Amino acid sequence: MRTICVKGVRAALFVSACLSFAVPAVAQSVEWDVSLWGQRRAFTEHVEHLARYVERATGGEFVLNLSYGELSPNRENLDGIQAGRFEMAQFCAGYHPEKNRAITALELPFLGVRTLGEELAASRALYAHEAVVAEMAGWNAHLLMPTPLPQYNLVGGGTPPQDLNWLEGRAVRATGGIARALGQFGAETLSLTATETYDALEGATLDAVAFAQHAHFSFDTISLARWWTTNLDPGSVNCPVVVNIDALDALSDAHRAALDVGVERALDHYLRNYEDLILKWSEVLEVFGITPVTFSDEELANLRAGSADLHAIWAEEVTQAGLPADELVATITAALEAHRQSVD
Template sequence: MRKFFGRTALAAIAVSMATEALATEWNVSLWGKRRAFTEHVEKLAELVSQKTNGGFTLNLSYGGLSKNRENLDGISIGAFEMAQFCAGYHRDKNPSITVLELPFLGVDSLEKEREISMALYKHPAAVKDLARWNATLLMPSPLPQYNLVGVGDAPKSLGDFDGLTVRATGGIGAAMKSVGAVPTSMSATEVRQAIDSGVVKAVAFAPHAHMSFGVIESGNWWTTNLNPGTVNCPVVVNTDALNALSDEERDALMSSIDEALDHYIDNYNNKTMKAWGPALEERGIEQVTFTQEEIDAFREAAAAPAAAAWVEENGARGLPAQELYDFVLEQINQGS
């Protein structure tokens, strides 16, 4: 009897070890800390594990695998299987999706940002562009319109931005430059030190980032309605790793994207934005609102020139730039 039990136990152990050996683990490179910006990745990891009974897991690392500006490079060499990055961090590496960072596109909700991003990610030019890095675009990180938190005297008109040093990437940087500001590109993790040391006097961020990276601990004014645009920050996967998944694992991953994005948007709209107003009021941060005439002038100065420059620059790269720009405008105007 003891002999039979021993063999049974050994068989069970062998099966257990085989199951563990067959388990799939992906490393995911993020940065900062868990926040509204990463909630869809957190949810995705939860859903994938549930659907595969722990057979496929996503190990999320906040800065332990790579610097945020090097995440696409890490994906390209298979250093990790999934990563998040922002297009404006390296426009030359992912020019196709920087079209979504052009100023004053007119996207007015996270839901619309999600819809347009997902459509663009399937465009053949975007697929081909990211394929150069062995990357497949999985899902966006929809963000609201950016506004500025700054130090010193609060601007009373757009003319007060002349000469102001501003952390602003991509199209937002181009927009700020059109009103005389001096845009500087830096990663989110560098911003608090930059504003505290005086390297920049203002920071363009979405509300969650102003809170998560401590900008509102230093700032004393905030613009309520500049709304020049936003940044596009996709989650990508290593294409070889994606292709190596079993049918069950791939289905668990891909079928979880919509639910993960639903969770992300619900969390941003109903938690982050509800916390934003009180956070400003608690710190006595002055809220600066510009007249509609000034906003219209800002849009006129920034939108068309930035779009024309983007089309010219990226057309010269060999991208179907005008086609991509028209595609995005068509997506924005659908249902409007």
């Protein structure tokens, strides 16, 4: 309500007249800058969908401006969120585990995640854990939504490997728990960003690349590939979308509601799109003439056997950082069990 007092010129009739009336609130338009990298791909489809939804749902009052590399290097997106240089960003935990130790629990090797739906359920459960929330708050960041990715496998050039002993002394692009798992067999892992990987593989700095399916298209490593491992499945990477907490708190109720609904719709769209890509992957390998490499159950058992030690090493590091390692892993395990029960 606003009150306006009008003083009359005819003092005999009016000393003053005060009129109170309601003034409609003027809608405030909001624009958020969003820092991504590379190019539009399956990995960013949920952000693309979210941007379309919130703009449409708010009649153009809430706009997400998506930038692919113009705002920040991909290793510095979390820093940019903290500094308020942009309002939303995507990052990968394995690029800087020291900044986001809690969510690296999702990058542990051989967690037993089988589907994108399971990866989504585990991520959302862990993102809600108080230790994770607190760690991200230190970066002025709120975990808005995950980027569910399948189990990673390798592509490489040259003669296809016959067994896992091939990894001995080989340079492999891998991050997080995947790097640790492959290191058990003597691989020399390099934590390159996705955008750095093609040049390294083309220049023979790398012998193989651990990526999810979409990335081999997006960063063109598939054009250099001669073989692909079908069943290595050492783990995945976790690459959340975060928003600046101050920007989130400044949203109106209507814009926050549009964002929340948009996230759910965006994740549904993302899963459908990525699952379709996975279904077509075998056809893609055939078209590109890429040889599938399948390892024996015995070899994979040997690879998994070391995962307990890797988990213990991770737990010690995380505990020393003041985080509840056992609770974080238990949260993931419980989420996986609950999801499986819900779909059975």
